[in-house]
Amino acid sequence: MTSTTLPATTRAGGSTLARQAFVALLLRDVRVLRKNLRQFVLRTVMQPLLFTFVFAYVFPKIGQGIGGAGGGRGPSFSTVLVPGLIAVAIIFQGIQAVALPLVQEFSFTKEIEDRVLAPMPVKLVGFGKVVNGAMQAMLAAFVVFPIVLVVHAKGQEPDVNIANPLLFVLVLVLAAFLGASLGLLIGTAVAPQQVPLIFSIIVLPMTLLGCIYFPWSTLDPVPWLKYAVLVNPLVYMSEAMRSALTPDVPHMDVGVVLLAMVGVTALMLTQALRKFRQRVVV
């Protein structure tokens, strides 16, 4: 090889160069996030803020049933909401931080054509998007957490108890990667004109039937639904958050949900990376 003519910057070995490129891609994402921090906070805060405000503050105030404390027994609705809303915030970031920009980069801006020319395997570029999405999802969880703790009517304090911090971190990281992998999958599969459908066909059913507003076990009276919602990955995220944050509220077995999250993430991630490469290299 003509190594004497190569610039110093390109003399590093292939894997070193790929690692440097990967880190640089993440640094770029961090720079962009810093520039858009206000936007990030706004889009992250609005939904949980309104939800807790209406369900944990307004509803109890006006005596609306679903916001009440379930006849004095069982967990308060605000307690049920805490893990659920954090799970939603995480899955939302997967779509906001990964899927939507990617749809743009594939279509209008064609930026992806340049990004994949970085000296690294194409799939690693896609994985960088997942790591960035996961970081933003975790950040979103931290932004949302105080809101869901604080916003509620008198006597409606959520009963949060992180008995096992390690479990919480594990659930958080797993959930973040699950959300970001889903984002990559959606981003590679959806055409720009289908973007509005993401919300009506994917986000809305996922959140409403994702055990956000009710623990999975309370679905007992509707057995067919109880098992049908198991295809929804958000169910496992909410239930895992429940076991980490509000262990006193009935929740699925921790081992089962963690296993399900690992399985779903692995499946979606491999599919998404395969699809990503297919769209970039023909």
Next chain:
Amino acid sequence: MTPPIKVNGLRKVFSSAGREIRAVDGIDLEVTKGEFFGLLGPNGAGKSTTIGMLTTRVIPTEGEAFIAGVDVVADPATAKRYIGVVTQTNTLDRQLSVAENLEFHGRYFGMTRRDAATRSEALLDQFKLADRRDANVAELSGGMAQRLMVARALVHEPEILFLDEPTSGIDPQTRLALWEILRDLHAAGQTILLTTHYMEEADALCERLAIIDHGKVLALGTPEELKSGLGADTVITLTFAEPPDALLPKVERLAAIDHVERSGDTTLRVYAADAEGLLADIVILATKAKARVVGASSQPPTLEAVFLALTGRDLRE
């Protein structure tokens, strides 16, 4: 020395709806260091697919391609470090400023923060973008955006600079400015591969050319070699009021004429090796034959004529 680009029997077949489209149909090429090489051909000839394969974006159906000795199919990640690419469309990072576009590109290619910043500043000066360094790339004019794209492709000092139809859809002034930039880069020793369907561009810039049509290289050589291959140093184009059927055989019998082509009903193209006074002779001949000449020109042969001779089609069609 390893050539920057070496291509053997490269082929790409796309299948869509049960039909097979041979976008590239067996191309052999070698580009030497410091060369300004052009792929000239009409739209759909296979130029972009060829560049796609050389820049690891398109996987060849058959054949092999090496960038600085690296197999682009077996080791695309390594091949990418030797190439800089200016694509047809604007692919600048809209989330970053002008200077950040260059700096992050350098860092993608393993440069330290400081090296990337120094190199970016130098390129901003070289490409007259320094006063726009903090601008959002969306605010740049078409010409500036393109200069930034070229600058970005050069941050990591690539062995080969690829430009895919860089001047298509660009105003003439911007095109000339880009030509200037490319000439300077070439003079500084940069190996360049450019695709174009403008024969003037290929003629003005490229040291060596491959004329491509239907995925095949039809001719390969310097612009002068290709033009002299026509066997003529002059092309006389004559347009008549009516089809010059009776005149044609008489013109063909004139001395110094290599061959005559009909183009449409009323136009003749006369290829001649020694054209001194030939245009006048033909006009006199036409007047005698009562064929009214409505237009006449005499020019050295162009690449357009070479393409026409090779394919029977106009490059602009």
